[in-house]
Amino acid sequence: MTEDEVLQILNLIEKSSFDFLQLELGDLKLMVSKSGYIPGTAAGSGIAAAPVARPVMSSTAETKEPVAQAKPARAEAKPIDTGVVEGAVAITAPMVGTFYTAPEPGAAPFVQLGGRVDEDATVGLIEVMKVFNAVKSGAPGVIAKICVENGQFVEYGQTLFLVRPEVVLDNEDPPE
Amino acid sequence: MSITRVLVANRGEIAVRIIKACRALGIESVAAVSQADKESLPARTADRAVCIGPPRSADSYLKIESIIAAALGTGSNAVHPGYGFLAEKPELAEACAKHGLTFIGPRPENIRQMGNKLLARAAVSEFGIPVVPGSKKVKNLAEASRIAQEIGFPVLCKAAAGGGGRGIKIVADPKQLREAFETAAAEARAAFGDDTLYFERYIPNARHIEVQVLGDRFGNVIHVGERDCSLQRRYQKVIEEAPAPRLSEALREEIRQAAATVARNLHYENAGTVEFIVDQDRGAFYFLEVNTRIQVEHPVTEMITGIDLVQEQIRIADGQPLSLSQSEVRFSGHAIECRITAESPSHGFRPCPGSIVDWRPPEGPSVRVDSHCFSGYVVPPFYDSLLAKLITRGDDRSEAVERMRLALENFTVRGVDTVIPFLRFLLHHPDYTAGKVNTRWLEAQVEQFSHCA
Missing domain, CATH: 3.30.1490.20 (ATP-grasp fold, A domain)
Structure with missing residues (x-):
């Protein structure tokens, strides 16, 4: 299942009158809950073994807001298309446009293979109608792969770099 | 043809329609798609697809910068906006011109002037055309x-x-x-x-009649006949047909000529539609507005004239003269279009996104289906609910109606609710068969239908 499909499912559930969805396709399990309701061990082994992120949305419980007003679901899981680099996360293009690896022609590139980046590091620029937009790393780590060339046209969501994350930071939520 | 690659800045059935027209003209097409449409039929059938942004149309299909970037990045030299989204935003037409791209549509000044209803009324009054x-x-x-x-x-x-x-x-x-x-x-x-x-x-007993016009950059302007779009729910058209039934030949000709006059005086380029209201109690007609784009219901005109309006749009934008003169426009038979939307008529027309489990549209020599759907397609919740346009043609209106009834019977959609049951109900209604309708008629039938459903 792709990230797109998960997003579509989340959107469908959000607009529906259902509170809870459990989907099993082969060894993939997806559970979505609008109220935080998770049916314990009802479906057997279930939850702990689920290999995908489990987006549990908690709507602001006792308010009288209609269900459809609940905050939109967002799949936080970014590590798709990690290619051959194991454990790496992708830095993807935030918009469609022309990608530049350096601040100006002839200048040194923002990042190099094996280089260390922190979360706010600029890794490149995307030009759209003469406006240059900085692309941020979004994740601290080491550049494990450069997937695009200078001056290349990139689509929205296209993988630009793979970053091997550094050891877990103390402000990060432990994986479930 | 100097246009060699067209960026299709739209989605759904109209994107498929534009891709087909490009292919027929030997032009390449690039589908600009949102993240939600990456697996869609336009994405699959175009020569290339480019993801321009996230599902929300404000972040993708409505973003001029992304459309221009996608066109330039893919080496396209023209942009077709379809209908809706950016089609009637003069800013897109201007941005295209600025970046050396051919905009397949009218000049930005026409889009801007007709986009403001007060300016449009004032301009058209000057041409001697009655306005409401x-x-x-x-x-x-x-x-x-x-x-x-x-x-x-x-x-x-x-x-x-x-x-x-x-x-x-x-x-x-x-x-x-x-x-x-x-x-x-x-x-x-x-x-x-x-x-x-x-x-x-307010005109209580009104019909909505609109005239398709075409103009080229050499000042040639023709009309391609009228369409009757009186059957509307909440001002959205549900069933359209051409030619308009129960209209005197004198009034029909007067309305067609009025539309051509409007287009000629605007020095209108490309395809457009001049909309009128016909007051059935007074036998009078009034100008309503000009739609500066291809319209959803354009197939009914194509079915009775044999003209491919989208191909004509591309040729005009390419700088070619109209492929036919007014006297070469021939009308033959009658065509009806039903809009098949993913809405539940038994639940107040609630939109029904979801997975289409089974999609079996009708077939036949006088049946046309314009659609982007297929079995297994997931109707995303982000966009409008149009799944398909079902069009039938007959030698006369009763034959077209009969074929539409049959086509609706043979249209199977499982997985999402559609308005097909409501359309079947309408097509068998004696008022519809007799053409005794006005712009308020369909709303009343919604009531009737919910009682008998």
Whole structure:
């Protein structure tokens, strides 16, 4: 299942009158809950073994807001298309446009293979109608792969770099 | 042809339609798709697909910068906007010109002028075409009250920046005026960023008749006949047909000529539609607005003239003269279009996104289906609910109606609710068969249908 499909499912559930969805396709399990309701061990082994992120949305419980007003679901899981680099996360293009690896022609590139980046590091620029937009790393780590060339046209969501994350930071939520 | 690669800046059935037209002309096509449409039929059938942004149309299909970047990045030299989204935004046409891209549509000044309903009314009056009796800009409530009294209740309160049925309120009596005027202004401000309002006489027994026009850059202008789009629900068209039934030949010709006059005086380039209201009680017609784009219902015109309007749009944008003159336009037979939307008619027409488990459209020599759907397609919740346009043609109206009934019987959609049951109900209604309808008729049938469903 792709990230797109998960997003579509989340959107469908959000607009529906259902509170809870459990989907099993082969060894993939997806559970979505609008109220935080998770049916314990009802479906057997279930939850702990689920290999995908489990987006549990908690709507602001006792308010009288209609269900459809609940905050939109967002799949936080970014590590798709990690290619051959194991454990790496992708830095993807935030918009469609022309990608530049350096601040100006002839200048040194923002990042190099094996280089260390922190979360706010600029890794490149995307030009759209003469406006240059900085692309941020979004994740601290080491550049494990450069997937695009200078001056290349990139689509929205296209993988630009793979970053091997550094050891877990103390402000990060432990994986479930 | 100097156009060699077209970026299709739209989605759904019209994107598929444009891709087909490009292919027929030997032109490459690039589908600009949102993240939600990456696996869609346009993405699969175009020569290439480019993801331009996230699912929300404000972040993808409505972003001019992304459309231009996608066109330039893929080496496209023309952009087709389809209908809706950016089709009637003069800023897109201007951005295309600025970046050396051919915009497949009218000149930006025509889009801008016709996009403002007050400017359009003023311009068309100058051409000697009757407009619905009404006001200029209404500045405040006091003025609203005076003007509404002059026109007489019920009166229509309209947003100058509106169109396509959006930004309209019926005011039945003076007591409703304050609330209608204030909410209409607030809504128009929110929807169009412009709260200019004006009033029009409300015509209770009206038909909506529109005329397809084509113009090239050499000043040639032709009309390609009219369509009757009176069957509407909440100002959205449901069933359209061509030619318009129960219209005297004299009035039909007068309306067609009026449309051609409007287009000629605007020096209109490309495909457009001039909309009119026909007052059935007075036998009079009035100009309503000009739609500066290809329209959803264009296939009914194609089915009775044999003209491919989308191909014609591309040729005109390419700088070629019209492929035929007025005297070469031949009308033959009658065509009807039903809009198949993913809405549940038994649940107040609630939209029904979801997975289409089984998609089996009807087939036949006089049946046409314009659609982007297939078995297994997931209807995303982010966009409008149009799944398909079902079009039938007959030698006369009764044959077209008969074929539409049969086609609707043979249209199977499982997985999402559609309006097909409601359309079947309408197609068997004696008023519809007789053509005895007006723009309010269909709303009444919604009531009838929900009682018998």
